[in-house]
Amino acid sequence: MIHALALLLTVQLAGVVLTGALGLAVPxxxxxxxxxxxxxxxxxxxxxxxxxxxxxxxGHLAIxxxxxxxxxxxxxxxxxxxxxxVGLAIAVSTVLAIVVGALTFVAVARLTDRSDRAxxxx
Amino acid sequence: MREFAEIxxxxxxxxxxxxxxxxxxxxxGDAAARAARGAALVNPVLVAVALLAGLLWxxxxxxxxxxxxxxxxxxxxxxATVALAVPLYDSLPRLRRALLPVAAALVAGSLTAxxxxxxxxxxxxxxxxxLIALAPKSxxxxxxxxxxxxxxxxxxxxxxxVIATGLFGAxxxxxxxxxxxxxxxxxxxxxxxxxxxxxxxxxxxxVNPEAGAFAGLGMALNAVLTAVxxxxxxxxxxxxxxxxxxxxxxxxxxxxxxGPRPSVTSPQGVP
Numbered sequence: 001m002i003h004a005l006a007l008l009l010t011v012q013l014a015g016v017v018l019t020g021a022l023g024l025a026v027p028x029x030x031x032x033x034x035x036x037x038x039x040x041x042x043x044x045x046x047x048x049x050x051x052x053x054x055x056x057x058x059g060h061l062a063i064x065x066x067x068x069x070x071x072x073x074x075x076x077x078x079x080x081x082x083x084x085x086v087g088l089a090i091a092v093s094t095v096l097a098i099v100v101g102a103l104t105f106v107a108v109a110r111l112t113d114r115s116d117r118a119x120x121x122x
Numbered sequence: 123m124r125e126f127a128e129i130x131x132x133x134x135x136x137x138x139x140x141x142x143x144x145x146x147x148x149x150x151g152d153a154a155a156r157a158a159r160g161a162a163l164v165n166p167v168l169v170a171v172a173l174l175a176g177l178l179w180x181x182x183x184x185x186x187x188x189x190x191x192x193x194x195x196x197x198x199x200x201x202a203t204v205a206l207a208v209p210l211y212d213s214l215p216r217l218r219r220a221l222l223p224v225a226a227a228l229v230a231g232s233l234t235a236x237x238x239x240x241x242x243x244x245x246x247x248x249x250x251x252x253l254i255a256l257a258p259k260s261x262x263x264x265x266x267x268x269x270x271x272x273x274x275x276x277x278x279x280x281x282x283x284v285i286a287t288g289l290f291g292a293x294x295x296x297x298x299x300x301x302x303x304x305x306x307x308x309x310x311x312x313x314x315x316x317x318x319x320x321x322x323x324x325x326x327x328x329v330n331p332e333a334g335a336f337a338g339l340g341m342a343l344n345a346v347l348t349a350v351x352x353x354x355x356x357x358x359x360x361x362x363x364x365x366x367x368x369x370x371x372x373x374x375x376x377x378x379x380x381g382p383r384p385s386v387t388s389p390q391g392v393p
Contacts, residue, residue, distance in 0.1 A: 008201040027264035029203035036207035054205035062324035063148040067192035069171035085246035093239035101231025101313030109223040
């Protein structure tokens with residue numbers, strides 16, 4: 001577990017340093033995710049080191065957003081008379097984005113699966 | 123009661139109290155979600171946030187004091203984001219076969235989130251600062267804040283809208299996708315990660331590991347895509363006169379409006 005935490009933090013640190021040094025718009029931990037994925041592909045032995053701890057952390061991913069969520073509550077009043085516009089914009093756009101994203105995925109997957117099958121049958 | 127007051131003043135200064143409260147509130151939220159067996163509004167994060175916000179209000183505790191304890195939980199967001207590489211690695215064989223659907227759903231979901239949020243808010247009369255904070259709201263908080271700041275928006279307002287979007291997406295995703303009758307865990311996860319970033323990913327992770335892996339992928343890819351698309355979408359929307367700003371002169375291009383930190387009360391900005 002210590003090895004896994006050390007690896008996760010090292011990769012995060014590398015991501016933070018790289019994004020800072022190169023002036024990238026992507027946050028350090030997100031670049032860290034890409035770096036760890038590359039490391040796992042290059043050295044599959046690392047999976048056994050990091051996987052058990054990663055699963056424990058990810059199993060409780062939701063709790064990590066609680067402190068930020070509590071901070072939001074105090075700011076809702078700041079929205080004032082724009083609260084309705086903002087609330088509706090968030091609700092409508094999130095519903096639409098989930099529906100459009102999921103339906104697009106399924107539609108394109110059906111097309112590519114069909115061409116895969118056609119390739120095999122040919 | 124003096125003893126209680128003494129104990130309270132001692133405890134409320136130490137991180138222990140609010141760290142414990144955060145974990146207990148989440149445990150209660152988790153138990154409530156299990157007891158409600160998937161009722162949409164009983165989301166563990168939502169329940170915990172409501173409990174803690176009420177507790178802070180009752181005890182007149184400033185958020186900064188709360189965060190001294192909660193920061194230990196908050197800190198783990200970084201390593202947890204890195205750890206998303208593990209389910210992603212496990213899903214690689216299926217991801218390789220789904221590259222095209224992933225790319226198409228990413229672009230479609232990201233554009234829909236941005237365009238519809240800007241359109242609805244502008245239609246209901248939201249101002250320029252609100253539109254700037256809304257455009258990147260579906261991406262992970264640090265990226266969204268960076269985008270909004272670069273266009274002259276408020277980082278606090280952006281963070282508020284990002285978290286609100288994540289919570290709403292996490293609550294609505296499962297009933298919404300069930301109503302659509304979609305059973306492909308890859309499609310469900312990716313759409314939620316693109317629309318509702320980390321909080322949506324956390325929810326997907328609870329529902330199904332493959333949905334969680336694709337949600338993490340959607341979140342990561344949308345962080346990159348939003349950094350590119352949000353300033354362009356905002357430039358178009360503000361140029362069209364959304365957000366109350368008059369349409370700029372012919373000479374003022376989108377690039378001009380997106381220079382480094384333009385003043386919000388610029389001559390052609392909000393009156």
